Amino acid sequence: MNGAEHYAEAERLLADAALPPSERSSAVHQFGRAQLIAAAQVHATLALTRAVVEAPGGMP
Secondary structure, eight states: OOHHHHHHHHHHHHHHHTSOGGGSOTTTTTSOHHHHHHHHHHHHHHHHHHHHHHSTTOOO
8 A cells, every 4th residue: 555545544444433333334344433443543654654755855
């Protein structure tokens, strides 16, 4: 995944977390709200990391 894909996944997971379990996408309906938010945080962190690494003058 690139940074934009990680960011999009974080947004998707947060949107699913806001829904009642019965309305969540089939890929995540078995997970609780806290698990979805934690997974979204991981993807958001990875998106930020990719942005820093890929920025001009970013990490070597």
